[in-house]
Amino acid sequence: MKRTHVVMGLLIGLMAFSASGWAKGFFKVGELAPLFSLTSVTGQQVSLDDLKGKVVVLGLFHICEPCLIQSTNLQKVHEATQGKNVAVVGVNSLGDSKADVLEFLGMFPVKVTYPYLIDPDQVTDRLYGGGRFIPNVYVLDQKGVIRWQRVGNMNLADHTAILEVVNSLLAEAKSSDASRL
Numbered sequence: 001m002k003r004t005h006v007v008m009g010l011l012i013g014l015m016a017f018s019a020s021g022w023a024k025g026f027f028k029v030g031e032l033a034p035l036f037s038l039t040s041v042t043g044q045q046v047s048l049d050d051l052k053g054k055v056v057v058l059g060l061f062h063i064c065e066p067c068l069i070q071s072t073n074l075q076k077v078h079e080a081t082q083g084k085n086v087a088v089v090g091v092n093s094l095g096d097s098k099a100d101v102l103e104f105l106g107m108f109p110v111k112v113t114y115p116y117l118i119d120p121d122q123v124t125d126r127l128y129g130g131g132r133f134i135p136n137v138y139v140l141d142q143k144g145v146i147r148w149q150r151v152g153n154m155n156l157a158d159h160t161a162i163l164e165v166v167n168s169l170l171a172e173a174k175s176s177d178a179s180r181l
Contacts, residue, residue, distance in 0.1 A: 019162060033058070034127035035139050038091065038117040041102055046089060046115050047084040048144070054087045055169045056140040057162060060124055062094040063104045070135040071112060076159035077166065078114040085173070086144070086166055093124040093134075131138075139165045142173055 033056075037047035048056070059074045061067035071090055071118060078088040090112070092101045098118055105112050119125070129151075137157045139148040148165045150157040 015053075016038055029146050032144055033138065033144050033146050034101055035144075036119075036123050037118050038123070038128060040115040040117050041105070042115075043100060044115055046117055048089075048140075049141075051087045051089070052144050053142050054085050055142060055166050055173075056138075056144075057081075057086065057166060058138045058140065059088075059090045060093040060128055060134065060136040060138075061090060062134045063096055063100060063132065063149060064091065067135045068104070068108060070137060070157065071116075072110055073157065073159040073162065074114060075108075075110050075112055077162050079165045080159070084170060085161070086104050088169070090114060090116040090120055091124050092117065093122060093128070095120050095122045137162065139169070141169050 011106070033048060035048045037045065039045055048058075057074060057077055059070060062073055074088050074090055077086075081088065092104075096118070097103075097120075100158045101116070103117055105116060127139075133151040139145055139162060141147045147169060148162075150161075
């Protein structure tokens with residue numbers, strides 16, 4: 001029995017190490033974020049390339065409880081950054097139908113007012129490493145470079161942690177603009 005527990009512990013540790021190594025291969029802070037263009041649940045076309053010049057908070061979600069929690073955190077970020085050079089975008093990256101996504105959004109404890117995109121072809125799942133590590137949250141700088149990320153439901157990013165990064169990037173841009181004057 002003791003031996004079984006040791007073997008199981010080693011297997012779980014190996015799987016966790018392997019998964020973290022695989023995730024690191026896909027999510028690279030310091031690199032340009034892969035571009036995509038999708039339609040929101042309200043019919044708005046949103047292209048990541050069109051958001052350059054803004055700090056972008058990007059959440060990739062499926063229909064699951066950790067994604068509901070993280071999407072709600074993004075709503076708090078969206079509300080806190082109104083009027084700033086920030087775009088918050090959520091993506092249902094699993095390819096769920098618009099009806100299913102709308103039903104999921106209806107279960108949220110808050111109304112989601114940031115663009116929530118549908119990805120029927122699962123483009124973002126492939127570009128950003130697949131659905132093994134959901135939810136994913138990225139903060140991109142004004143040039144579209146990934147500056148921060150949290151991957152998987154074990155590392156849910158609280159809205160205060162996201163806001164800290166966003167405000168830092170906004171301050172960097174402001175400082176850079178002031179030094180050019």
